[in-house]
Amino acid sequence: MKFTTFLQGGQTRLGLLDGDSVIDLHAAQTQVPPSLRAALAQGVDLAAAADAALASSAPRLPMSSLMLAPLVPEPGKIICLGLNYFDHAKEGGREKPEYPWFFFRGATSLLAHGAAGIAPRVSVKFDYEAEIALVIGRRVPRHVSQDDAPGYVFGYTCFNDMSVRDYQKRTPQWTIGKNFDASGGFGPVLVTADELPYAATGLKIQGRLNGEVMQSANTSDMIWGVAETIALLSDVLTLEPGDVIVMGTPAGVGQARTPPVWMKAGDSFEVEIERIGTLVNPIRAED
Structure with a gap:
């Protein structure tokens, strides 16, 4: 459904x-x-x-x-992963991290399919990140096993983890560059887990800027898949119904290109995931 x-x-x-x-x-x-x-x-x-x-x-x-509107307009938690594809870690000059690089987003950063991502006035380094996201359907017990973890997912959707790169790099933690208003495209539809492969593996994911393919990968390329991610998080905190986990982006982001490619007013970015759909967000300048 x-x-x-x-x-x-x-x-x-x-x-x-x-x-x-x-x-x-x-x-x-x-x-x-x-x-x-x-x-x-x-x-x-x-x-x-x-x-x-x-x-x-x-x-x-x-x-x-x-x-x-964003699929879950006010999630209890929005937990995101950085460097969760081997090729994306490599293009950033890093090897596989020993542990997922988790960070949080706030609800005010979310925007719906069709709504405009806002290119901030304080930076020109506004980047795109095509990602798959999941919504937790039931309270996840602490220390859940990897075998059981995917059973707590209600469904999957598309996400664009737009990032303000110079602000992201101003501190050792990425939060400030990942929480600009209207920088997290989320939708347009949530496909229930029973309609997709186990733990959403083997799905093609693509990011397109103004129709040009910038990112193309498969969810099987993730370093930490859905099952392991949920299990690791459950060692630390309680995942609740309606919580969102955003699973990281593959290679091809704008900052890793020569020369870098930044989104600007008038652009449009699409995230397409096999069997889920396509998220589209135009870009406009901050008022």
Whole structure:
């Protein structure tokens, strides 16, 4: 099944895809909260609710007519991985890290499919990063095994981890360069884990700037896959329903090119992941 989050009357609504149309899941099944995070936190059986909604005469809204929101507008946690593809680590002049380079994003950095990433006025080094992201569906127990870990994932989506490189390098930790407002493209649809290969392995991922392929890889190329990543995180913290993990980017980023390639106003960047979809974000200058 595929889900999305859209705006209606200034409020976010959880949508279920039916072809090229969307069903407002709360309107069709009132026991379902209008928020994906809330629905997961309450343990709502979204598969059963979706089946009932698809079989109903609930109104279908054309997907193309909707203003989308980030899939989880206010996650409890957004945990990202750096240097999680061998080729990306190499192009950055590093060997395989001994442990994942985790960092956090804040909710104000997120933006929806179709919304503009904001090229900041304080920097010209605005870079792209095509990534696959996952949403946790159930509370993950501490010290979960790698075998069990993927079972806690509700679904997968596309992410563009836009980075302000000079700010990222101002401190040993990357947080400041990864949290500019409107720099984390997130969507447009969440594909449930049961519709994809185990732990989302073997999926082609591509990043395109103005239609030109800049990144092309496969999720099997990740250093730490979904299972190991969740297991490692569970050694440290509690993962909760609606938490987001962004799994890192392959080689081809703008800063590693000669000369470097930076995004600017008027550009557009696409993240396409096999069997999931395509995230598109135009770029505009900060007001």
